[in-house]
Every structure is written in C-alpha cells, then in structure tokens.
Amino acid sequence: MVAFTLNGQPVSVEAAEDEALLHVLRGALDLSGPRYGCGAEQCGACAVLVDGAPAYACAIAASSAAGRSVTTVEGLGSPDTPHALQTALLAEQAGQCGFCLSGMIVAASALLAREPDPDDAAIRAALDPHLCRCGSHNRIIRAVQRAAAEMRA
C-alpha cells in the first residue's frame, strides 16, 4: 500500500514496488489527465506536480510518492473552478488534438508559481521538454502569457 495526497485528498493504493506512478494514477486511481507518450522522460505528456515540482509520472515509482503531495491537471482546476491556465488555453483556443495539454498545463503552472511574469524565452524554456506534434506551440505560449497577466491582476 502506498499512501499519499492526490489533488488535495488522501489516497492509499496497492502498487507493485517498481510500478510507475503514471500507471497507478491512470489505473487504480482512475484519472485520465496524465497521459502516456513515451514512458522515458522524453515528451512531458505524463507530467504531474510532486510537492509542487514538475515530475514525469512515467519515470517515477508510485512508491516514491509515499507521504507526498501529487497534483495532476484534474487537481489544478475543473470546469466549475478552472485554473487561470485552463481558462487562458480555452480563450486562445490553444490546442488541436489536445493530447499534450495536460502536461503543458502542469509544467506551466509550476513556471507561473515561481515566475509570475515570465518572458517569451522563459516560457519556451520551461515548456521545451514538452512535445506538441500539432504545432499549437505559439497559441500555448500566448495562453501562458494571458494566464500570467490574469494571475497578477
């Protein structure tokens, strides 16, 4: 049994010793936001926050989350109480297939938490490990800028 805080709620779940956090989140914990893209820390589709810092859920064992706080895109906001980034992505229509967006939102939320007014280069640098094949990059950058302005207001 591994016990940790997931999106603000205590959870405790059966997990094999080396079972990836991603599989546990998508499996026993029934989430769909964190996504499998490579399983090898190369695309960012699976990104979550562990104690507020971005982490690749595909590459860390669920057991390493014991006692810590894990936040997924579902925990950042919902249709009723959206995160500023989610509102901004919709306002900019930033996405095509949207498969990359969960990880983008998680990474951008960590960026805005430490840097409330990032410039273009800082946003590109923070999102550089995240792949988007649909070419939504510029819209995503605009959405992060919009959310940053919103959060500073």
Added chain:
Amino acid sequence: MSDLDRRAAPPGKLPGNLATNPRLDRWLAFDAAGHVVVTPGKVELGQGILTALAQIVAEELDVAMARVRLQAAATPDSPNEGVTSGSLSVQDSGMALRHVAAAARAIHLQVAAQRSGVPVEALRVEDGAFLAPDGRAIGSYWAQADAALLACEAPVDARPKPPGERRIAGTSAARIDLPDKVFGAPRFVHDLRLPGMLHARVVRPPARQARLVGLREGALPEGVVIARDGSFLAVVAGSEHDAERAAERLAARATWQATDTLPDPGALADWLRAAPGDHAVIAERDEAAGAATRTIRATFFRPYVTHASVGTSCAVARWQDGTLEVWSHTQGVYNLRADLAKALRMKEEAILVRHMEGAGCYGHNGADDVALDAALAAHAVPGRPVRLLWSRAEELGWGPVSSAMVVEIEAGLDAAGNIATWREEVVSHGHSSRPGRDPNPTLLAVEYMDPPRRIPNAINPPLASGGGAQRNAIPAYRIPRMTIGLKRIAEMPLRCSALRGLGAPVNVLAIESVMEDLAAAAGEDPLDFRLRHLDDPRGRDVLALAAEMCGWRGRAKREGFGLGLAYARYKHTGAYCAVAAEIEALDRVVCRRLWIAADVGEVINPDGVMNQYEGGAIHGVSMALKEQVAFDRRTVTGTRWEDYPILRFSEVPTVETRLIPRPEEKPLGAGEASLAPAVAAIANAIHDALGIRPRAMPFTPDTLATA
C-alpha cells in the same frame, strides 16, 4: 467515399457524401429534449472538424450551437464516409450536412405551416422554435421530433442559406472538444474504461518479417495470458504495469528467425533509383515554345519520415458470442471493419467499430494496426474488453512511414526569360496502403499471423483525386513543354502509407527550388518570376499577400539570415497557400518566422483554419529541418524521441497567418495546404542566407555540407 475514389458530383446531384448516403435520418435527428443529434461519418482527428460540422448544422437550422450533439462515427449506423483524409471533410461531410439541415428545416417548417395554417413563407425559426409573424410560437423541431419526418431521401433541391445570411458558419466558434482536453477529462480511446477491462502489450520481433521459432517457458506475473497467432505475440494482464513486465520477460524468452530485408540506409537515394517499379508519364504538354537557352538541372531527396504523434496508437477490443467490438481512433470505421473482417476471416456484420478520439492524426498511422492487435489479444480472453497500447518504440518503429522520394528536374529558359521546357521524374513508393481498399488486408499483424500474408504494395491514387507520390508534381506555372514521369517502386521493405501532404512536400520543394534557380538565371526577382508564370489569380493573390506580409519588396540582406518564398495550391484543386520563411543560419539552421497567406474558399471557422495552417506549417518546419526514420538492414532503429526528434518550443518560429475571405467560393479544406510550401520556403531561405541550394531533407549541417 475516400479521396481515392471520390469524383466531383455532376450538377443537380446531391452534394458531398450525401450522394452515396442519401437518407436524411442517417445524418440528423431531433430529440424532444431540444437537441439536434448529428451522426457524420467523418471523425475528429484534432483538426476541429466536429466544431465546423456543428456550425454548419446550427446555421442552416437556426438553432444555438450548444443544441448540436455530434455522435462519433460507428458501424453500422453512421453514413459510410470512407476515410477522414485528404483535407476533404468540409467538402464531403460539411456540404452533405448543409444540404441535409436545409432539407430538414424545410420539411419541418412545411409541417408546422400545415398544422397551424400560417403560410410557410411567413414562419421564422429562432433557436429551433417556429414563430408566426406576430411572434407566437407555433411549433419547434423538438415538438415535431418523433414525427419520422426525416425518414426519407434528401431532395435534390434543398436551399441552403445564401452566404450573406450566414451568422454561425464563417465565425470562429470555440472548439467543442477542447474543454475536455484542458481539464484532463476522459475523451480519448486511451481513457476508455470498461468493466473487467484488461491491458495488453505486443512483443515485437527484432526484424521485419521475422518468424517466431521458439518461446521458452517461464514465470509470468500472476494472471497474465499469452496471446499468440503465428509470429504475432502479445500478453494480456490485469494492469498496465503487469502487461509491460510480462512483455519484457516474454521478449527475453523468444527466439526469432530474421533476415536482412531493408535497403542499405547509407545509399537510400541510389536504391530508390535502381529499384524496379512501374513507370508512367503522368503529364505531357507539347505546345509551341521558344528554344531553351539556359538549363537548370537538380535532384532532390527526402528520406522516410513518420507520423510521430505525441500519443501512441491504442484500441480496445472485446469478443462476445462470435462478435467483435472495437473502439478505435481509426480514420475510417468502415474501412477498418472491412480489413478486420479479412484479417480475421469473419463477416463484416459480426464486427462493430466505434470511433473514439486519439492523439493528433496526420495520416495513416498505427491506429488501424493496433485495432487488429487488440482483437488478436482479446481473442485469448473471450468476454473481456482488452485495451492494447503501443509503446513509443512501436509508434516510431512499426507504424506506416511516408515514402522516401527522389525528384529530378531539368528545366529550360528561353532567350526572353520564359520557362520553355520542364522534364521531371518522381521516384517513390506508393503513398497509400490504407485499409479497406484491397482484397488483402493491410493491417500490420497480418504479416505475422498464421499463415502470414504480405501486405499489398502501396498505391498512388489517381491524379484526379489528388494523387499520391505525384501529388503537386505538376508545376502550376505556365510551361509550354513538359513531361512528368513517375516510378512507383515495386516492393515496400518499409510499409509506406499516407502522411500529411503525401508526395507534395518533396514535389513542391523540388519545383519551388528550381523556380528560384530559373528566376536567378533570368535575372529576375523570384516573386516576379513566379507571378509572371502563374495564371491562376487566386494563386497570385496569396503569393502577393505573403510577400507583402514579410516585407519582401523592401527586404534588406542581414548577415546570417535568409528569407524565402514558396507557393502551392494543394493537389491543384484544393486550398491555396504561399509561405514566406525567415531562417537564421547558426551552427544549424533555425526557422525564426513564418508568414502564411491562405485561401480556402468559403471558411466555416476562420480560427480553426488558421490553427490548421499554422500547425501544418510547423509540421513542415520540423520535417524540413529534423526528421528522418533511422533504420538498419533489419528494422527501424529510431524508436525513441531522441532518435526521431521533432520541432520543440525553443525552435518553433513565430507565425503570422492571413486568410483571404472568399465566402462565395466552394470550401477547399485546410489541413495539408501549408506543409509543403513551408518546407520549400525554408529551402529558399537557406539559399538566400548561405548561397547553397538544399537538395536533401532534412536540412541539417550534414546534408547542407554536401549540397
């Protein structure tokens, strides 16, 4: 209908895919709760088609967009619209639905008029309610919902609204699928969870066409089931973790018989040229021309490239009482059903295929293959739904690739600086091995099942439906004498199929590069040279607009930077696009800015079109600068993102896109128009910066050094 066998409907016939699926109730229904239920055969691929179709329907019916519910395509009830491909969905499905909705509105108003005694011409529709001149509601679509009014064939004479009266179609309505995607809600087939669902993974061989000759016994995680059919090997487990561990263990116990089947990757262009194939002259023109006084000769090459979707292919399958249910991100539910039936030797009627969204789809990727994989895995556990997910290595290594190509051009200028002659040879594999079109199935696993069956060689659709390798191979410019030849290679060591643009990226690169060299030989600005040889006024307009956007006329040479232009009308019958690219030549080439001028005829959703144009152009930058499938004599070796890099945030150019509005013209599709011109504009920008003509993709320091 597919882009392969699509023919323009003769006048007086039903538009788009309505001609082959004429019953109104196959496309549209009303419910008493106030919804319009639309059932298109086209599917969402991340391109926003569902939103565009909802706009078209809401417009013609005069209902709010929020009332329109789109049902994902499924056999056997959705209209058979073939494959969602070729940038044809607005034309094929959208124009059908416009007609269907206009007809449904007329039928409903007629009934309401008869019942109320108010003349039909006096009725108005407001969000689905039928209003008399005094504002009284005398009925609604919802009140007449169960009248079976739409159980009939579409009349030929339905009258959609004139362009000037449109209020919803033509506006940038928000994507209806995007909220789910920013909140991480389950929406993709990857997120499907069914009671009792199990997880499967495939154990791939170390080489193409390898035979599984031994499988040592040994322990597996508890409850794991092995699914084997000949040399197809998969595991089914209770969790993804167990499935992955079991697949690893099984891979270590498998013995394969393998041989070299792939060409020498170091001499791919030579192999393409020497390989046997069928040759055809696809265009010939022999009009009076001046004698060629100066000749440009050039050869262009692109290696194999692949789809590289950020999500991997996935399907869920379940066998029950002799029927097979499949949930799939296929581009064509009926085509997939046809090939599953052939592969599994069963009747199509015993298979249900339901579409669910996948990650971005840019052509024929592993979506169909994984459906057969899932069916084979699920066969080992009857009654249980089985979700099979490809790994990143399978996605990059085992999905269909887009053909490597060689294009050779010899073009001559007459003494007055006009293009006089043009000879071109295109060498390529076929560009389509989509399922559902050949007597033999084209799904990956059939080459490994018992008995193994060869996947038929990829074809090139005829030019009339856009072509494959020969797509955009014929220059759009005024050229009195030309011969364009095409060799399709007879065999397909790496399975090839359709990827965004098909042959267009290489053909447009070749043509637009030679145009620059011809302009230089004529001593003329390449924009003026193009405009002087281009008769199509809409083509001239996008070229002039792109030039204006990038400041072409007033451009100043900047050390280390280059500016390039390129133009193409996609398939010669589709959307127009001109791209200007600015590159910076550092230790490698970086594309800094793109300016895109677009004309897609009638625009249903301007923001959606711009999103597609920009995404396609960024795909083009990635293909131009980075992409090639790495392989050895046995298999694809580039199976991680680091071996198949695609463009990243730090490398993405800023993009400015402008649309020329043409509300009175036919819609022309948008998804693929910008990729090829973006590739060619970058090549021309590299030439501008460095004075060398890039001839081999991707334009890396290595290939540029040999240019």
